[in-house]
Amino acid sequence: MTATRWTFSGRILGVGTTSGVRLVVGVWDTSPLGSFADVMVEQAGGHRILLAPSQEVADFVAGTYTFDETRIEPVEVELPGDARMEVVSSSLSLVAALGRRTAMGWLLRGIPRRVAANPLFSTATDPVARVILRGVRTRGTAGQGRREYYGATDVRAVTSVSGRLDGVDLGTLTAVDPPASFGFSSTPRRPSLTQVVTTIRQR
Known part of the structure; x- marks a missing residue:
């Protein structure tokens, strides 16, 4: 890819688990790489694993984030009935039950999507996000001289x-x-499913 903005x-x-494993699942409906899902896993001891469905996805994600291990394997995600998310790969099986929209989700729903997705808006909201949502950044530096911006438009709680x-x-x-x-990542301490537009710029 030759573009400087993705x-x-x-x-x-x-989500976090009582085993100490923390997981971040990205389900991308539209992207320069097409529609795909990937999983970032951090084990209790700190070992970081990327599960990616293709070498192209792995190369891009690993160029943005840091991992100790990368596994190329199919990653399938389903949302049956919108009540849960099911994730299946060769290494992982995961079922997350989804709860109601959070108070933050209701607030975000009131912001026009084109505004929330604008990197300038992410830049403006980053200081607030750091204070009120531990673990959340809406902008930051990434690998290979990239900068990343998160524009959230909805949040639902994960209940189990x-x-x-x-x-x-x-x-x-x-x-x-x-x-x-x-x-750089933007996963709240509270387990959740966040609707998001992510913009990555190459400096």
Whole structure:
């Protein structure tokens, strides 16, 4: 890709588990790489794994974030009945039950999408997000001289989670704490599914 600006529109699921594993699932409806899903996993000991459906996706995501291991494997995501999210890959099976829209979600719904998706808006809201939502940034630096901007348009709570990673039970739902250390990211401490437009610029 030769563009210096890339836009990804979709959802980000961020959850913690009692096993100490924290997961960030990106489900991208539109992007320069087409429609795809990927998973960032941080194990209790800090080992960071990227699950990506293709080498092209892996190269782009790993150029933006930092991982200790990358696995190329199909990543399938379904939202049956809009009540839960199911994620399946060769390494991972995950089911997250979705709750109601949060108070922050209702607030974001009142902001026009074109405004929320504008990097200038993300820049303006970043200082506020840092204070009121621990673990959240709406702008920041990424790998390879890139800058990243998150424009959230809705948030739903996650009420429970179950799954297995490499055949090992993940345990039950808990906060995303400590924050994942992939680099710049925007996963709230409270487990949630966030509707988002992500803009990445090459400096």
